[in-house]
Amino acid sequence: MTIQLIFKIAAVGILVSVLNQVLKHSGREDQAFLVSLAGLLVVLFWIVPYIAELFETIQTLFQL
């Protein structure tokens, strides 16, 4: 849970946007959409546990 996570997300974002451009120019729009969807899902899978952990710590610390 350090800065690597932000760099990983940036890397996935760059990869997805490049793939999108390539697929769009080769005429496969639907696959471009699927690639961006997949990229977004991967990033969300990385982030959601950290968000859950954040809300857990808030609840325990502030006795909510």
Add this chain to the structure above:
Amino acid sequence: MVKVALLGVVTIFCALLFKNGKSEYALCISICGCILIFSYGISKLSGVVRLVEQLKGYMGEGAVYFPLLLKMVGITYLSEFAAGLCRDAGYGALGGQVELAGKLSIMAVSIPVLSALLETIEGFLA
């Protein structure tokens, strides 16, 4: 503190990379930045909370209201976090709703304090 500042700057540059192209990644990066900075802040905050727990002995009767105070701080932080993210993504109305809900829940938490205040006032007058 320097680490937090540097983290903020790096997060902003990574998020700006996707500002016009794919803004959902910018939002994900800003969420990660918020969580990281909060985890640094939390280590300092738990120290303060422990200190006040020790001071509870001297508070005497007022110690009952300390958990309420802590709960209010937690609700404020949570609603601020969520409303800020909603505004970052460009949805001001949603952020406003989250803040309104936060204010209402703070009022709900502070009902016992208000009733205790009214009782003490009645005690003086009667």
